[in-house]
């Protein structure tokens with residue numbers, strides 16, 4: 001996969017509103033595919049009592065995730081995997097969060113939906129997953145702009 005996706009964080013308040021739309025339940029596993037500094041998995045673990053797993057390829061960002069997980073006392077509740085989102089088996093996930101881009105979503109979707117368990121929710125910030133029908137499309141007000149989300153459920 002050659003498309004480069006830079007680190008642009010979702011405002012945390014926006015991400016939490018988007019995750020709320022997936023109806024998270026305590027103890028469920030959320031995976032952020034391309035996790036940056038792990039803001040989302042850390043806050044989702046706190047806010048919704050989820051188990052967080054960030055996948056990130058940039059070692060500098062992975063290090064930052066590890067420092068934060070340790071400093072914030074979240075070991076055992078939040079994890080980070082240094083790796084490629086295209087090489088991951090998503091069967092562990094109840095919720096997958098994406099903020100990647102339409103082309104990347106298109107390429108990732110077959111891997112995602114072939115490994116996810118039935119009933120798992122995928123929520124994509126700003127970008128749809130081409131060729132897949134969302135169960136819900138909505139928008140969330142952010143500090144600077146509106147943020148669209150697309151929610152999919154694995155059937």
Ligand SMILES: C[S@@+](CC[C@H](N)C(=O)[O-])C[C@H]1O[C@@H](n2cnc3c(N)ncnc32)[C@H](O)[C@@H]1O
Pocket residue numbers: 001004005006007008009010011032033034035036037039040055056057058061083084085086098099100
């Ligand atoms: C737009 S940022 C989103 C960060 C975070 N999910 C958020 O919403 O705040 C995309 C992140 O995906 C990471 N990324 C891009 N391609 C990746 C890949 N193939 N495997 C793992 N991480 C990747 C980038 O390094 C970047 O940190």
